[in-house]
Amino acid sequence: MINDIVSSINNILWGQGQILIYLLLFAGCWFSFKLRLIQLRHFRYMFTVMKGSTQSNKSGISSFQALCTGLSARVGTGNLAGVAMAISLGGSGAIFWMWIIALLGMATGFAESVLGQLYKVRDEHKEFRGGPAYYIRAGLNKPWLAICFSLALFLGYGLTFSAMQANTIADAINNTFAISPIYSGAVIVVIAASIVIGGLRSIARFAELIVPFMGLAFVATAIIITLLNIELVPDMLVDIFTSAFGLNEAGAGALGAAIKHGVQRGLYSNEAGAGSVPHAAAGASPYPNHPVAQGYVQMLGVFLDTIVLCSCTAVVILLANLNISGEMEGIGMTQDAMAVHLGSGGNYFVAAAISLFAFTSVVANYAYAESNLHLFKLDNKLGRTLYTGVYLAMVFWGANATLKQVWGLADMALGLMTLVNIYAITLLTPTIVNLTQDYLTKLKQGKSMEFSLKDVKIQGKTEPGVWS
Template identity: 30%
Template sequence: MDALGSFLDSLDALLGGSWWFPYVLLGVGLFFTLYLKFPQIRYFKHACKIVTGKYDKKSHEGDTTHFQALSTALSGTVGTGNIGGVALAISIGGPAALFWMWMTAFFGMTTKFVEVTLSHKYRTKAEDGTMAGGPMYYMDRRLNMKWLAVLFAIATVISSFGTGSLPQINNIAQGMEATFNIEPMVTGAVLSILLALVILGGIKRIAAITSRVVPLMAAVYIIGALAVILYNAENIIPSFAAVFTNAFSGSAAVGGFLGASFAYAFNRGVNRGLFSNEAGQGSAPIAHASAKADEPVSEGMVSILEPFIDTIVICTLTGLVILSSGVWTEKFETTFERSSMTIVHGNYVESNDSDREELYKYLNGIDGHSVEAYSGNIRVVEGVAVNKDFSVIHARSIGEDIRFGITAKHRYTGTVEVDKGMLVDTSISIKGKSLVHSAELTTKAFTRGFFGENGQYIVSIGLLLFAFSTAIAWSYYGDRAMTYLLGSRSVMPYRVFYVAGFFWASFADTTLIWKLAAVGIVVMTLPNLFGIMLLRKEMKDSVDEYWDKFDKEQKQSEGNSEVQKDNSMHFQKDKP
């Protein structure tokens, strides 16, 4: 498992964790924002009218309404990224990471507009009579790049597990265990059965359920978030100030947080922003392709609302909860995760400025530091280390009150072997005080509001609803990709495997799952961004044609209204 984790780390470093990926993602969004003259602002009001059904017609072909398609797509995007992903970004990149999540969302609104429009335009009807669409169809039917379409479809199937299924149930199970002391396997078994009952009904049942769940889960979470933010109202302005002032300089060390460079804040903010709103990834277009509409551009406009709701509204609330409560700089008793932990030579002290400076350089990959990963043996008696020639760094903080153990109750006695900063024996765990991240950090923050300790239940319930609805939506994305690759007959075996994986992930290693998700996202995103850039001219022409047709229909509608009004007046005049 460590070898697989290292391989995924290497892939992530080359792809999503590379210096160039955030620039490509934001660059495409910026290009289309300028090329189409800021559609995320100009068409926002019109998009709201479309989603209410104002322009719907019974003759439009499709499986779902605009609102149901939006709800399904939102259920796929609003998930653990909004609760755990934001917390992870802040814990790694500091407040500045939230700024870059906003930028990803703002430009992502245009990217999503483009990818949804093109995918809806080239959708087709599957063998079972349902609509099938997504980037693989415009790649195949318009670009004549079958190889690219196949690559994207395979990546979608992989991502349906790495993004939609595995990390979602893993976070749910952890939350249920931490809050209600329910065994992860029990949570996994119950929710796997519910998941199977939902997805076997296809897109119509999925759309019907998500259109009810999404508004409910958003309302519950927003109320809980406001209870914390308003409770810490005096910290709202300082929190916003920290976000903006650190955006281009990185976040300085504060409290237990050892600091993050601009590169870290930028990279993690953009990366987590993409994981949250999926703009450019090509997943949401699959849901929107099912919408009843004769104009692809109209459905593209509906999708503009997704990153706004997902990131600019919900992720901002999560970020303000974490920042205003101050928990992101506090240390808590926790079990150190292997992926977030390294053991270094030397006894570093947080109150020592030179120690903090050295660790800052080390953690941010800046040359000139003297920190070295520990290799050697640590002698332990009843969980406590005898030799003091090392420090444990966890979640970008110096670990305190370190204890070694085998189980929750059994403290280890013996020799602990460490190689290049990592424990050789994976059965040995380390506990102590350090910063926390992901859903655990958000949970801590929600206890600092009007609801007190009861606030943690809002996170657990929100995580349950958010993550479960995401798993539902991604099962649909995966089965549309399987439909493209192997036909409608492959959908049922895929669904069975999807549910089985969902159950397994409830008690699997969290670290490996998040690493798989990080790689899967980028493998989908790059082919999609490449494809929509090739069709930039067609996209602009489609928008112009839409408005020409819309204006003509509006004038015709107004003319018909005048005729009906005149006829009514004549009828009233001629009545005896």
């Protein structure tokens, strides 16, 4: 019965109704228009703002740690298993639509991260917390909607997403080493517990060490594979673009599948508009000390996740010239492709990569849901202990569940979060635009970039003391 309910909701959100596909395209176009294509106009500045990004204070993590934490959650199964799933169900053309939703999503990610920074609060340890529930409550004065988002977040990031990441790790290890998911699941739980028990700062330090290393290693491997198969690249690019518009032999029947699965997996990978990354953005003490600075940082995260890392996986798969069956395939397809290029060592490389990619998501997901405990007055030892216990139990369950069960629940939770979040950030557009104009004016005039509430008209109110 639960599977039937989940399938029915997903069919409305992602299936025949395709509500979220239209909603995400609208949000990307809306914020690209309102912010005057900031993701293209300020593409170079997006990298420049990372100067001084390692600075932090006792209230918040550094901007670089916030970027790595955001990438920890983004860079996971969506980059390896999700891309394979998009190609297996939507053909090579799905990659083009994954790029499009990423370019549009950069503006959406900018908007929601700015709000996460502006409406952040301090918890009982005087550390920054925030996210959509906080800017819905403070900016829109809709506490009931904030609770709805938080419940969807707990279902997604607190429960099913980490279960799905554990499922992919266990599957990859089982495919490569024939180790039972029961044992790999237990190991994942023990290691995750040792990290998450230290809270956001511990997770941020872990992300800061692991994410750059694993990202660079994966990109370098994809570049080497591309250079070794350089003569096949032109045909691969032609196939991506013709398939994206239904112009190849598969015909128009494949067009809808390419758009649907490209957008769906693109969102799942970069999370732009889903309301997850604002939690990492809110936890930072930005440099310069202005909410818009974190908008640029997390916009860069969308670019690195989808345009860079997902493209690397797509290149590896498409250059392997595997048979695309039309049936759902996951990490096994990526492993098969890597084995074509690197021999038997390819399986080991993917198993190691997916284990690192997915594990960083497991611990970052914990931080996102944990940030919302403050909203329910559960930001204490008892609340954290109960949440941690349920979270670790779901991680172990996920390692032993079936692929469709886990991905179905994850898609539903992500869809419900996205519905609420896009509604909220659209209503808060005037605040986003005013903040951005304030930042750009100060940047152009060479003034101090320090944010002051008296300089900008905002909706609702911020927590006293945060920006004074």
